[in-house]
Amino acid sequence: MDPQETIARTLRASGQVLIVCHLGPDGDCLGAGLALAGALERIGVDATVASEDGVPDSLAFLPGASRVVRGVPDALGIPVAIALECSTLDRAGGLAPALERAGTLIAIDHHGERPQDAQLTYWDPDAAAVGELVMDLIAHLGVAVDRPIATCLLAALVTDTGVFRYANTTPRTLRLAAELIERGASLGEVVRAVYEEQPAPAVRLLGHALVASQLLESGAVAMTAVTPAMLASAGAGPDDVSGIAAALRTISGVRLAVVLEDRGNTVRVSIRTRDGVRADLMAHALGGGGHARAAGAEMSCRIEEAVPRVRSAASRAVRSVGDDA
């Protein structure tokens, strides 16, 4: 039997299901979780969606977002729990114990490593988003996708593919999105909520960081530093730094973009790469980690000391393509 059919039978037979998102939940995890909870309720199964970090503002538009809880009572009985995108249970933060004590633990994930610890696992690393797997699971539950469920699932697909731009986007992703729009989801609403409601300070900070950017290694590396003065001038906070490295990576010829954020006695480093340049290896060299194209590190030093180390790590990273990639 397909894992999704086994999981669907288990869920249908359960009166109550806890769905848990990973720490720092994104639109894919929350969208998939809320869609699945909505589908379970249509067939009379009580579903709770939990996220220790709550719901980011940009995802508050998701139908059902206000029902997401940050924790569950210790005494709560948990016959069935679903861990969404948690390769290990510690990815659920303070909700890990609730997953551990569930009668049946189900893991659903599309990341590179097969999730551990679950009795039932639906894992497909070829899926662009866990929302694709949940959409399939909802079909196995026999629930028709309505507008709120479609909106949540479309948000899942859109956020994990950068609106169908990333390399994980497949023909399946596009066809599922087409179906969700026909089921009532508004692509414009989702795109706008997630990508076109930038805080004004973040946009001004991006401006400062772009002005200060430099090209190194014959244009293969773009580097910039975010200073406390820039944050003050833009009225921005640390959350507004994300996105700068991705913007630098769109410069023609740039294969590695790196942003240093001067935090006084520490420096946060954000790395984005393409063309086989390994962000994770560069991050490791600086004491951090991450993915092949997106990684980061936190350096315990002052910016003056961090800059030359980051520069030389970046140079090594772009020069070593073909060796390590």
Next chain:
Amino acid sequence: MDPQETIARTLRASGQVLIVCHLGPDGDCLGAGLALAGALERIGVDATVASEDGVPDSLAFLPGASRVVRGVPDALGIPVAIALECSTLDRAGGLAPALERAGTLIAIDHHGERPQDAQLTYWDPDAAAVGELVMDLIAHLGVAVDRPIATCLLAALVTDTGVFRYANTTPRTLRLAAELIERGASLGEVVRAVYEEQPAPAVRLLGHALVASQLLESGAVAMTAVTPAMLASAGAGPDDVSGIAAALRTISGVRLAVVLEDRGNTVRVSIRTRDGVRADLMAHALGGGGHARAAGAEMSCRIEEAVPRVRSAASRAVRSVGDDA
């Protein structure tokens, strides 16, 4: 008979076809034109693609781009010509006379106004891109879409929808894109060529313009001015100004973004709107024109005089939603 079937019969019966793009051709027009030319050649019809403005650098990756000609000899016999996205023939610039003297003129378009002047017209304003119509036409020609044709058509769909972000994106668009990827087109290659090969000076200029941006009308209007000093500092040229208004429009709460480009004795104004604010009406008030969400004007005055006029036109535009929209 469907217009596309009539057109397909006409094309199949012709030994030679001229395909003409509009002035300032975009990825949709050039991608659709090159795809159609490729399909015609598969069935033994000689096809020429002409664009008076040639091919922009960002579209040089399109298979067949090097075959695009800027003009056709006066003496050339033109049994059949196709005008792509030319609501009137003057949109073809210096190629208009060639269209006029064609034995049979075919118009293919998806814009709001039905094209004039053609003996055969395939017009569908519900299509996101003229590439959708050409894909349908290629099916009527009985030509199997191969990798080069698929790449051209995917570029058409991607550029006219901003990679499936704009409101014109439909389930059909997404399904056609899925099919094109299955036919060998690389979404990653197309997205990168069109959107992620920004000239470094343009990115730095964007930075300067964002830093200088101001919010007006309680945050509903974002406004900035590009000065000659900014262009010099960024090493940028006038072509690098495009994109700034669209970036400002992503600020939360902004419904109208306007960029003034100081050119000494003239000022170029670029306007982008959302939420029903009418860019075209504001542009008209300044002596220009355009579409509901994207418009512009060229003012014959100095920047000091332009700023207050643009400000008050912007204020009127955001305040009048509901009156004119």
